[in-house]
Amino acid sequence: MNWRKWLLISIVVGYMGILIIAPLGAIVFGAFREGVPAMLEALQHPHVLRSFGLTILICLVVVAIHGIFGTLVAWVLVRHQFMGKALINRLLDLPFAMSPVIVGFTLIVLFGRNGVLKPLTEAMGWQIAFALPGMIWATLFVTLPFMIRELMPVLEAFGRKQEEAAATLGASGWQTFRLVTFPALRWAFLYGLGLTCARALGEFGAVLVISGGIQGRTETATVYIFRALDDRQYAGAYSAALLLGAISLVLVLVIDVFHRRSQKSIEQRT
Amino acid sequence: MSIVLDQLTKRYEQHAVVNKVALQIHDAEFFVLLGPSGSGKSTILRMIAGLAPVDTGRIVLHGRDVTDLNPQARDVGFVFQNYALFEHMTVAENVEFALRIRKVERKQRSERRDQLLELVGLAGLGKRLPRQLSGGQQQRVALARALAHNPAVLLLDEPFGALDAKIRTDLRRNLRSIQRELGITTIFVTHDQEEAFELADRLGVMNMGRLLEVGTPNELYQRPQTEFVATFLGSANVLLGQCNDVGVQVGSMTFPLQTSSTAEQHPAVQVVIRPEDVVLAKTEAALRSPSLGQATVETQTFVGAFERIRLRLPALPDVHSIAPVRPFGEHAILIDALRNPDEARNLPIHSGDQLWIGVRRLHALSQRGLNVLMISDSQPVAETALNIGGNLARLAHARATVVARDGNEAGLRTRIQAVREQLGAGLPHLQTRLSTTSLIETVRRETEHEPCDIVVLGTEARNAERDATQLLSVAQQHVLLVPPTAKACSKALICLSDGEPSKEDVAFAGRLLGSVGASATLISVATQTNDIDRLERFLQSSAASLRRHEVVTDSKVLVGNIAQTINAEIKRGGYDLVIVGAPLGAYSSNYDLGSVVGPLLSQLSVPVLIIRSSYLQPMPERLALNVLETVA
Numbered sequence: 001m002n003w004r005k006w007l008l009i010s011i012v013v014g015y016m017g018i019l020i021i022a023p024l025g026a027i028v029f030g031a032f033r034e035g036v037p038a039m040l041e042a043l044q045h046p047h048v049l050r051s052f053g054l055t056i057l058i059c060l061v062v063v064a065i066h067g068i069f070g071t072l073v074a075w076v077l078v079r080h081q082f083m084g085k086a087l088i089n090r091l092l093d094l095p096f097a098m099s100p101v102i103v104g105f106t107l108i109v110l111f112g113r114n115g116v117l118k119p120l121t122e123a124m125g126w127q128i129a130f131a132l133p134g135m136i137w138a139t140l141f142v143t144l145p146f147m148i149r150e151l152m153p154v155l156e157a158f159g160r161k162q163e164e165a166a167a168t169l170g171a172s173g174w175q176t177f178r179l180v181t182f183p184a185l186r187w188a189f190l191y192g193l194g195l196t197c198a199r200a201l202g203e204f205g206a207v208l209v210i211s212g213g214i215q216g217r218t219e220t221a222t223v224y225i226f227r228a229l230d231d232r233q234y235a236g237a238y239s240a241a242l243l244l245g246a247i248s249l250v251l252v253l254v255i256d257v258f259h260r261r262s263q264k265s266i267e268q269r270t
Numbered sequence: 271m272s273i274v275l276d277q278l279t280k281r282y283e284q285h286a287v288v289n290k291v292a293l294q295i296h297d298a299e300f301f302v303l304l305g306p307s308g309s310g311k312s313t314i315l316r317m318i319a320g321l322a323p324v325d326t327g328r329i330v331l332h333g334r335d336v337t338d339l340n341p342q343a344r345d346v347g348f349v350f351q352n353y354a355l356f357e358h359m360t361v362a363e364n365v366e367f368a369l370r371i372r373k374v375e376r377k378q379r380s381e382r383r384d385q386l387l388e389l390v391g392l393a394g395l396g397k398r399l400p401r402q403l404s405g406g407q408q409q410r411v412a413l414a415r416a417l418a419h420n421p422a423v424l425l426l427d428e429p430f431g432a433l434d435a436k437i438r439t440d441l442r443r444n445l446r447s448i449q450r451e452l453g454i455t456t457i458f459v460t461h462d463q464e465e466a467f468e469l470a471d472r473l474g475v476m477n478m479g480r481l482l483e484v485g486t487p488n489e490l491y492q493r494p495q496t497e498f499v500a501t502f503l504g505s506a507n508v509l510l511g512q513c514n515d516v517g518v519q520v521g522s523m524t525f526p527l528q529t530s531s532t533a534e535q536h537p538a539v540q541v542v543i544r545p546e547d548v549v550l551a552k553t554e555a556a557l558r559s560p561s562l563g564q565a566t567v568e569t570q571t572f573v574g575a576f577e578r579i580r581l582r583l584p585a586l587p588d589v590h591s592i593a594p595v596r597p598f599g600e601h602a603i604l605i606d607a608l609r610n611p612d613e614a615r616n617l618p619i620h621s622g623d624q625l626w627i628g629v630r631r632l633h634a635l636s637q638r639g640l641n642v643l644m645i646s647d648s649q650p651v652a653e654t655a656l657n658i659g660g661n662l663a664r665l666a667h668a669r670a671t672v673v674a675r676d677g678n679e680a681g682l683r684t685r686i687q688a689v690r691e692q693l694g695a696g697l698p699h700l701q702t703r704l705s706t707t708s709l710i711e712t713v714r715r716e717t718e719h720e721p722c723d724i725v726v727l728g729t730e731a732r733n734a735e736r737d738a739t740q741l742l743s744v745a746q747q748h749v750l751l752v753p754p755t756a757k758a759c760s761k762a763l764i765c766l767s768d769g770e771p772s773k774e775d776v777a778f779a780g781r782l783l784g785s786v787g788a789s790a791t792l793i794s795v796a797t798q799t800n801d802i803d804r805l806e807r808f809l810q811s812s813a814a815s816l817r818r819h820e821v822v823t824d825s826k827v828l829v830g831n832i833a834q835t836i837n838a839e840i841k842r843g844g845y846d847l848v849i850v851g852a853p854l855g856a857y858s859s860n861y862d863l864g865s866v867v868g869p870l871l872s873q874l875s876v877p878v879l880i881i882r883s884s885y886l887q888p889m890p891e892r893l894a895l896n897v898l899e900t901v902a
Contacts, residue, residue, distance in 0.1 A: 162354050162357070164321050164341075164348075164350070165348065165354040165355075168319050168320075168321070168344075168346055168348040169367050169368040169418075170342045170419065171367075171371050175371060183358045184358060268357070268401060
């Protein structure tokens, strides 16, 4: 029986190794083959700096918006009953299934050169497509479920008893949320933020389509790597990929801590 | 008055979980709401705290109507069953929470906190987190937290439910002394009778959303008014005896009636004999109390300080046993007795011993509990009848018996199983039986075993007359016929003529409608216009008797052909229950439904309750046999 167990384990390890370790190793190997000085120099290129700056900016905006609205949506979906709740709940998972390219494409249809809403945005003087707002919009869509799906089960496990207790003790709705409910959600909240951030860092398809990938202007880190490879600028591509990969890895390690704390707080409640 | 509840009602999907509860609680009183789970007691508490909205009725706290205020503005302290402590805050932060919300200064806050932790016996544990405390300690913190802002009213929702027996006892004493010390008006909800008795100044017993009785523990235990309270508070032997001019007669014993428990003018009366009031002796002379008869010892159990004995007493004339429940067909009466160690030492007994049973004290219930008999045959309409009858029995706290008949034994058993699943919840006294005999024979045997008040039968309009004739010819109970189209009973039409049903029977209908929460319209049909005045006076007095049962009532006199007018009124008014009097007449196989009830039943579209006038005498034995021979 024992050899079967070990066979199973080695299959799993091999599978994970091919899927995760190999690409990571390839990036590290590729980057260092170009030589450290070349790498550092490549990273200082204005296009690279600009693309990373843009990626981080988009990340921060998206995390801030989902931090507020994701919490709100999760709260309403768990605590209130209304018509269409089940539908909204189902539609929430759409970003998991739908290709980001389609999302980018729909935004072009809406705000592109001959877009449906183009006259409106033009009149208001807003530039959505091929600009930062469109890129944020696309990233918001693809990162929508993470925060909400993380908070909902925690809110449900938390229940209403402590909130009711706070109400009988005189706390207003906002005081109850701030002092009682939110502290109980905090680890799940941080984990949700982390996941949203990680997903936003890696977004490529939707952003490429809506931004048009204009060099040095609407290029995010992922779009830059794609173009650098295309242009055979291997030093730039490898070093940017290595940096982005490292950021993601650190993020995953940090949010894992949040995840464990969040799980623990659910267990304590049930 | 600290707390006044006025006709408080709460419905979930048409089902009243709290039904017209009226209650007044004095300043500094410790009031306990006691009832089985699902009786609505927690919902009342949540409504007082503002955690559940009120459908109808008012809540007044210290003279201030708070019905529409949010919880924050009500000034109550609430203790939850599962503590509901803020888990990420320390004990100290939990206790200080209400003060922090009220922006009390830090120094005053910590003084008050220390004082409260001292009060609940947790001084020095302020820095701990709730999960570092035991269940009992957590509930003490919850109590301290609920008292921090000096609330006007303290509400506790089964606070000790999750704790073990020893800790409960300690906490109870602790709570009682804190409540006395602070003089805070308190409502405590529990399903534990011992807890209720130990804590309460007064207590209220609830069942199925209704507050049945309110009184001191002693009053309710010694002099309950209803069968439910008598059997819910401690154990009780409940017998059906006869009421006469001298008092209550049970077998050969006659007890004078105390004024506090005058039974309604009805010959049958329920009497309660507490097990500790049962005396046992070797000879009748040694009893030194009125004797019930000689019985056989069935079982004997030792329960700590006491000894519980069950005895079997041969059947007594005109006495029916209601509790403890005996097997069907068993004519003997089961009696429970409780003896203290002294008594046990003086008279050692063993199962099989023959002993005399005496009764030190008995109590007659002022409201005889209703008994509903439902017949489930193979017709599809039987299902509807079970729903209507079951709901009626549930709301009226009636005992219910369902007899499945008309089918092979295996089929009947499955049907009974389904009935149990359908009606089991909320019917504390549900009995089920199989019968393979005719409808009449079934009803006769059942009523012989235990008299019932209403027989419920599902029937189609074309069979209604036949079924009514059969049921009315066999015994003396009221009959409820349920057609397949029946939905619920919430709007009743009571058809009176000045002979039948009599006012006493209107009172019965009133009691039934009152417990169901139905409204009623009284009508009387005059065939001649000069009868109108007389009928109107008659209706007025009947309506008054209905209002005593809290039934919303109006009344009118109509003129025309009686049967046609009533039928037209049923269609016009959208009634879902019609109550008519059974025509007077001798019991016989060809019982005549008369010119009113007959035509009414032939157009049966809503349930019809046929009220049997109580002054009809029970059918003589000879006649009963005669009926069986001709009909069965």
